[in-house]
Amino acid sequence: MNEMKQMPYRVPDGFIEMSKIRNRAAVRRAATGRERLGKAVRWAVPAFATLAVAICAVIYFEPEHDRDMKRLMAQMETASDDVIYEMSLEVVDYAEDLSQL
């Protein structure tokens, strides 16, 4: 105690108390920040996981007719010239959108 009273500089009055108050406020702010970060992480992780599952589901459950069309295109690409040419002659061009008529 005598050593403290003999410090080379003068500690302002109330300095220790004010420091304690400020420290407690800083600890509270840090805790709030950690809480906010924790909440954000708790929300974001399931959200991204759901999004990833949804994307995988869309890719896996591709519409049947799209898969059939891809399979048909693959078969046509290996068909002979005669077969393909015959198929190409069936095109009848008409307006797909009736509002164009």
Add this chain to the structure above:
Amino acid sequence: MFVVAMTVIAAFAFQSAFAQAPAKTDAEKAAAKAKQEQIMQTRLQLLKDELKLDDAQFANFEPVYRDYRRALQKVVDNKAARVKKDELTNENALEVVLARLSNTIRTSTVKQTFLLKFSKVIEPVQIEKLYRVDDRIAKEARKIVQYRADAK
């Protein structure tokens, strides 16, 4: 003797000048037929999904569609219309254009004829979709033809 030899040589030359393209072997014909059936099966599956047909409707639809495809194959002229752009001349251009126009007219006629037959097995809206899907397949075939021609 000289005359006989010359006649024989001339006969061979004549035959080779007018020789037909080598006929397809039975194996090649069988392979082509198998390929066409494979494509037909995929087309049918595609149409079943696109038109949302149940098994009973599909059982009625399939034979009509197969008749439709056979009718189309009979009317499309593969040879006369199949002339490349750089092979067109003043002598054959009109014939080629006429063949292509005839293909379009005959194809449209077959499609018109089958409207009534299809209407007995599927709904009118489904017939419109059927023709649209078939048209899309034909356009893809056209792209493949063009791609192969450009690749040569």
